[in-house]
Amino acid sequence: MNDKSVAERFLELIKHDTQADECSGSYPSTDSQLKFGQMLAKECRAIGLSDVMVDRFGYVSATLPANAPDKGPVIGFLAHMDTSPDADGAAVGARIVKNYDGGDIRLDNKLMLSPEEFPHLKRYAGQDIIVTDGSTLLGADDKAGVAEILSAMEYLLAHPEIPHGCIRIAFTPDEEIGRGVDYFDVQAFGADYAYTVDGGEVGELESETFNAVAATFTVRGKSVHPGTAKGVMINAGLIAGEIMAAFPLEETPSHTEGYEGFYHLTGVAGEVSHSRVEYILRDHDAEMLKKREKFAQGVAEAINLKYGPDTVKLEIREQYRNMHEILKDHTDIMERAEKAIEAAGIDPIIRPIRGGTDGSRLSFMGLPCPNIFTGGHNAHGPYEYIPIPSMGAAVKVIVNLCRSDL
Numbered sequence: 534m535n536d537k538s539v540a541e542r543f544l545e546l547i548k549h550d551t552q553a554d555e556c557s558g559s560y561p562s563t564d565s566q567l568k569f570g571q572m573l574a575k576e577c578r579a580i581g582l583s584d585v586m587v588d589r590f591g592y593v594s595a596t597l598p599a600n601a602p603d604k605g606p607v608i609g610f611l612a613h614m615d616t617s618p619d620a621d622g623a624a625v626g627a628r629i630v631k632n633y634d635g636g637d638i639r640l641d642n643k644l645m646l647s648p649e650e651f652p653h654l655k656r657y658a659g660q661d662i663i664v665t666d667g668s669t670l671l672g673a674d675d676k677a678g679v680a681e682i683l684s685a686m687e688y689l690l691a692h693p694e695i696p697h698g699c700i701r702i703a704f705t706p707d708e709e710i711g712r713g714v715d716y717f718d719v720q721a722f723g724a725d726y727a728y729t730v731d732g733g734e735v736g737e738l739e740s741e742t743f744n745a746v747a748a749t750f751t752v753r754g755k756s757v758h759p760g761t762a763k764g765v766m767i768n769a770g771l772i773a774g775e776i777m778a779a780f781p782l783e784e785t786p787s788h789t790e791g792y793e794g795f796y797h798l799t800g801v802a803g804e805v806s807h808s809r810v811e812y813i814l815r816d817h818d819a820e821m822l823k824k825r826e827k828f829a830q831g832v833a834e835a836i837n838l839k840y841g842p843d844t845v846k847l848e849i850r851e852q853y854r855n856m857h858e859i860l861k862d863h864t865d866i867m868e869r870a871e872k873a874i875e876a877a878g879i880d881p882i883i884r885p886i887r888g889g890t891d892g893s894r895l896s897f898m899g900l901p902c903p904n905i906f907t908g909g910h911n912a913h914g915p916y917e918y919i920p921i922p923s924m925g926a927a928v929k930v931i932v933n934l935c936r937s938d939l
Contacts, residue, residue, distance in 0.1 A: 539928050540629075540661075540921045542680040543663070543919075546680055547627055547676050549568075549572070550565050550623035551614050551616055551672075551706075552565070552617070552621075552622035553615040553616070553708075553712075554710070560591070560706075560712065560715065560716065561706035561707050562615075562706070562707050563615075566614050566615055567591050570587045570591045570592075570593045570704065573593050573704055574587050574593050574595075577702075580686060580687045581690045582597055582690075582702070583595065583596045584596040590706075590715075591614075592704070592705055592706070592718075593703060594703045594704075595702050596700070596701055596702075597686050597690070597701075597702070599700075601698055601937040601938075603698075603937060607700070607701055607725050608698065608700055609701040609703065609902075610701075610702045610931060610934075611703045611705060611727055611730070612678030612681075612704055612729065613705045613707075613713055614704050615708060615709050615710075616709065619670075619913040620669065620670040620913055621669040623669065624669065625665065625669045626666030626668060627671060628664060628666065629663055629664075629921070630661065630664055632660070633659065633661070633662045634658065635659075638654075638664055638918075641668065651916065654918075661920070661921045661922075662920045663918060664917075664918045667915050670912070670917050671917035673908070673918075673919040674907070674909055674912035675708070675907065677730075678927075681730055681924060681928050682730055684928045685928045685931035685932050686700070686702060688932055689932060689935060695932070695936060696936065696937045697936055700935050701724045705717065705891055708731075708890070708891050717895070717898070719898050719899050720899075724900060726863065726866050726902065727900055727902045728870065728892075728904065728905050728931075728934065729891050729902055729903075730931065731890045731892075731904055732886075732905055732907055733908075733910060734882070734906060734908065735879060735908050735922075736879045736906060736926075737906035738867070738882065739905075740856065740860040740861075740904075741817060741860075741886065742817075742885070742890065743817055743853075743885075743886070743889055744819050744853070745815050745851070745852040745854075746826060746850060746851050748811075748812040748814055748826070748829045748848070748849050749809065749811050749812075749847070749848045749850075750776050750829075750832075750847055751807070751808075751809055751847075751848070752769040752776070752808040752809070752836075753806075753807055753845070753846075754766075754767045754768055754807060754808070754844075755805075755806070756804075756806040768805050769804065769805060769808040770805060772844070773801055773810050775836065776832055777801065779835070780812070780832070781796070785798075790887075792818075792885060794815050794816030794825060795814075796814055797814075798810070798811070799811045799812060799813055813852070814829065815887075829847060830849075832847075833845045852889070853894050854893065856893045856902070858896075860901055866901055866903060869939065870934065871883075872933075874905075876933045877926055877930050877933055879926055879930070886904060890904045892904050905930060905931075906923070908924050908926065
């Protein structure tokens with residue numbers, strides 16, 4: 534199995550801008566994802582997969598037919614095509630750091646990828662690492678997953694002596710903005726269970742995600758001339774500041790880890806007459822998330838009590854739920870993944886995801902779907918990187934998961 538081939542495929546994929554747009558009303562949210570999906574469909578056909586299609590929503594799917602007498606369950610693999618809107622995803626200028634020496638990596642004249650800040654870098658001393666040029670994200674989340682799934686399918690087609698049942702693959706749009714499986718047809722996909730290839734460091738295996746909601750405060754102010762504003766003006770911009778100040782600083786992402794939940798400010802905009810404050814609320818425990826929702830509601834109520842009814846409107850929207858609620862009843866799927874990782878010579882790292890995947894929602898839609906690693910680190914920004922051997926390891930694990938003799 535050639536680590537170089539998966540890296541080359543990945544480097545080709547990240548040349549394509551597929552950034553999702555959370556302000557878009559279309560699906561997918563950007564035309565570039567549709568074009569990218571068509572390109573992936575061509576590649577699926579080129580390597581010899583069957584039943585290749587791109588549906589009207591941009592979902593790409595394909596089949597690797599069974600070659601084993603005992604076909605067993607139909608196993609699915611999914612990765613998402615889009616990149617995060619949190620950082621620029623166009624004109625990605627990736628480069629390979631050969632035989633990484635364990636020290637600082639200069640990305641550009643301003644940014645440094647340093648093991649002092651990111652200690653996990655030290656684990657990859659002696660390896661070839663793909664990094665950014667400091668101006669964009671890399672796109673390993675989740676084009677690494679796309680490349681690894683395609684490379685695993687290509688390997689299995691080139692090695693018919695490896696027995697496997699029917700394998701289904703799919704590439705989805707708009708995962709980064711929480712819409713990845715809005716129109717995904719689980720029944721048509723036809724898998725008994727699946728794995729998203731959307732995790733982090735080599736060895737990661739995850740069956741737990743956050744429960745997640747979005748909380749949006751819309752503030753209505755009253756704008757008058759500042760010279761005659763006393764007792765009349767209600768400054769929506771200042772009220773936005775009061776809303777943000779009400780949330781506990783120690784319960785934000787930069788102060789939490791493991792199973793600890795958080796309040797995360799994702800956007801703020803406004804002026805005197807109106808403002809908007811956007812948060813995401815996260816917790817692995819469903820009851821704790823409800824308490825966070827009540828806290829946000831309390832903030833809105835306090836503002837309305839101070840400035841008058843309907844000054845602020847709060848909208849809370851569910852995004853996804855902890856897939857462990859479903860996967861706890863499918864321990865065999867996790868056990869198979871552990872076995873596949875160990876068979877690749879890797880120690881499984883079982884931990885909760887401090888986020889979500891398409892598998893979070895798919896599990897509740899009837900497709901049990903844990904998450905396995907891609908090998909990437911520091912997603913959603915210019916410090917993103919991925920070691921090439923980690924990508925090769927992911928391909929081995931996918932191949933192992935397909936094997937009917939595992």
